[in-house]
Amino acid sequence: MAGSNEIHTCHVCINISCAEGGSPALVDALSERLAGSGVQVKTQVCFGACWMGPNIVLYPEGTWYANVQQSDIDDIVAHVHGGPHVERLTHGVDPQLHELVVSLLEAGLD
Numbered sequence: 001m002a003g004s005n006e007i008h009t010c011h012v013c014i015n016i017s018c019a020e021g022g023s024p025a026l027v028d029a030l031s032e033r034l035a036g037s038g039v040q041v042k043t044q045v046c047f048g049a050c051w052m053g054p055n056i057v058l059y060p061e062g063t064w065y066a067n068v069q070q071s072d073i074d075d076i077v078a079h080v081h082g083g084p085h086v087e088r089l090t091h092g093v094d095p096q097l098h099e100l101v102v103s104l105l106e107a108g109l110d
């Protein structure tokens with residue numbers, strides 16, 4: 001990925017279901033690992049797919065990672081830095097919801 005599609009923000013849901021699944025610790029781990037890289041980690045309050053959390057959306061590239069665990073952080077950070085998609089985390093997201101969430105994130109950014 002390159003140019004305007006390059007990932008500059010990791011949006012992590014920290015609403016109830018995702019938080020119960022450990023998303024605050026994912027925020028900490030990503031923030032630590034991405035410090036100084038120019039990629040921000042931002043918290044969000046629900047992407048509408050609580051049953052498959054913790055959920056993370058990489059913006060503006062648009063990848064949605066579901067059921068993310070601490071053990072996935074290394075591979076996600078590698079993807080953010082231009083590595084391959086973490087295919088095992090990309091399943092089960094409704095395409096229409098995915099599109100909606102990405103457009104809402106877009107609308108919320110200046």
Ligand code: FES
Pocket residue numbers: 013014015016017018019045046047048049050051053054055
């Ligand atoms: S609580 Fe995270 S998607 Fe709803």
